[in-house]
Amino acid sequence: MNDITNMTALDQSQAIAEGQLSAAELMEATLSQIDRVNPQVNAIVSLRDADELMAEARAMDETPRKGWLHGIPVAVKDLANAEGLPTSMGNPMFANSIAPKDDLVVARMRAAGAVVIGKTNTPEWGLGSHTFNPVHGATRNPYDLSRSAGGSSGGAAAALAARMLSVADGSDMMGSLRNPGAWNNVYGFRPTYGRVPSEPVGDNFLHQLATLGPMARTPRDMAALLDTQAGADPRQPHGASYDLTLPSIDAHVKGRRIGWLGDWGGAFPMEAGLMSHSEEAIPQLEALGIIVEPVAPPFSADAIWESWTTLRSWAIAGGLSVFYNDASKRDQLKPEAIWEIERGLSFSAMDVHRASVLRSDWFKICSTLFEHYDALVLPTTQLYPFPVEWTYPTEIGGQAMDTYHRWMHIVTPVGLIGLPCINIPLEMGANGLPAGLSLFGPRDSDAALMQLGQAWHKAYQYSLSRAPLS
Template sequence: MSDLTVDSTARDQAAAVRRREVSARELLDLHLARIGERNPELNAIVSLDEERAREGAAAADERLASGAEVGPLHGLPFAFKDTHDVAGWRTTYGSPLYADHVPDRDDLVVERVRRAGVVVIGKTNVPEFAAGSHTFNRVFGLTRNPVDPRRSAGGSSGGAACALAAGMVPLADGSDMGGSLRNPASFCGVVGLRPSLGRVPQWPSANQWETTSVAGPMARNAGDLALLLSVLAGPDPRAPQALGDPGSAFAPPVVGSLAGLRVALSVDLGGAFEVDEEVAAVVSSAAPVLAAAGASVDAAHPVLTEAEDTFRTLRAWHFQATFGDELRAHPDAFKPALADNIRAGEGLTGADVARGFAQRTALSERMREFFGPGGYDVLVLPVSQVPPFPADQEYPTSINGRPMETYLDWMRSAYFITVTGCPAISVPFGRTAAGLPVGLQLVAAHGRDRFLLEVAAAVEAEVAR
């Protein structure tokens, strides 16, 4: 055994396995021990199967010993998000309707991660059908924040973020519609990337042209995230909207600099949403840090007025198309907030949906100009409008005394960016007075995912000083 621990970087863990300084079985034992310590309280990993995991680790060791070629994630323990189908593995989507569901094929993201050599150990917990940014469901219960278990881990990739931060897994996959990679990353103090549209292809899909939701990577640092993105990214003939860059274009090492960058920083996009005072203070404190590192920082933001109507319209349309029949057949099987969102889609007209897509096009064009020649390189804003809230709440009911009318209101800082199609990453940047993590959201032009990783790495370096 080397001096490796579960808190070592994923890159170091993978390299140690390849050099045979640690076996996949030994690495699995380390992670299973941490899971045994922390998961009973946190409930991040579900459908854990130690026997199959040990079989997978033994097979990984045998493959390495045979001299066969191995993938970049060879021997790393991995738990897939419970909305991603894993062939032969219980996959519930957080819904009692699918409590015993076992898929017969892998999703494309699962296929790629498995091919890269991981040892599958289980799934990570999600809210029902990944709806909402607080992870709880009637199948597995509540996932708690690893920093303060009295608080939310965020969602919908809340189990993934919690498991990462607690050292139960070295990397995690997720998906993001309204902030489902970014919000839990901010709440748990890890790094989560919503990639550019088409960067991480998805298959199968009931609607290849519905692109508010994307799959993406999560890790404890930008370099590890780049490692996973290099596996997830790249074209596939089954995904017609996939971007053509190979995954290898995102592989580590990732080294960046803030010198000379043109940065726009906004706490609330010009008053577009309410932001908790402590979160606002952390985001504002980024300005002198970035400037000291050589960036030119302006108080500026794009105008995203249409983002609210665009996101809510297209989300309701998508939810109704996806879950409408099941809601009619099983009206009591859906949590009320999700059922209401599905029903909201029933009242939409063709003109409403057309307006949503037209506005989304306008938002995309506006961001292209914002990041274009003579414009900015990076937009900085909050990931989440609040720090981790009490775990016994479904969602924050107010911010700075201002009521939040729905379970989506407090997520505008994330979903306003969703409908632009731009890549956005959450990077740990500060803490509240109570020690709760606060992430900084960095946004770049569509397609500039590698550049965004480099900026994130540079911000990490400044935070570490």
């Protein structure tokens, strides 16, 4: 690792703007770091030709500045389209599928000056918070190469941690910006649903579980990328309000109130040591002048799970059943995808309605909590990074996991109702592994959550204090 790749994205941007660093120098340093560590980590896939990238970087040095990302290398999560690059989604059917144009969020990053160098690895179809697939293999955790980097934005998070990228895009249905953030000692942000639009493909009214969003090693970089990604798309009905998050990020947080939900009264089994590790952050939050109070479980975790799994399977069936219904393609779907599709196809309209009523009830209860608290907080994950060879954990703390994603139950209270959420990195555990806390707030509290993350980062800087593979 060198000093250039250890810089934050905004510092790189400022150095380029002031002529202290060229885009070509940044690209050369980035490619050198990728060449050094990516063979071990396997976070960046479909990397473009080095000579071509260097030529594009030199051209950036000769052209007017487009925006804050001018000349900064980015790699796009391999679920999104970047013109001229494969969009494999981790599935062999699409391994050589070249995108004819950028998705909207990628186009916005390019418009701000980003140089797209390749893709970041993801689980097949983005299903499961463990990044492995038959096209590109597994992404390993830079802090312990024998363990998972999480997912589905696992490649993005690992690339950030290993200093191959300074900022990264991702997406989050079931913790996919938060889980890998926690497991790679970086920040991940799930925006208010609708704030960052996806592609206007298929149904744009009913499915409100997944969102795009940013990741970075600092909240400031993450806020800058969110401000680039955000903004309503007139072709889509759920655009959220769009106030910039970066300008106000250094606001005072003293006196803000946070409700500590812990393990939801024992509803979420936790790996030994992780709950105490998480609880150690409470006095650290209080040292910032934040008031932290315990909150009893406000809603049935089982009801949230019932609603979540119904709506998730229904959404996945809506997207992937076209492959399931084709006998020549069905056997190219991984078992977890088939399980989701078959569940989704089995539901009646009233099954989906009942699940959405549960979702609505939880949203109302949660809204009353935000009359008293500025944010609520949970551990981001229920366990530490697990061995990379596993498909998924089958038990936590002696409790069996009855589905491939039950071990991510803790992320569902947020994702089910489309609330913004920030993962903040914790000090390394006694086992040397990363973990995180998830702070979430009411709709459109994105800026306020970024401010809490920034106050945490200024005080503790855990994401910068220990670089892996250095």
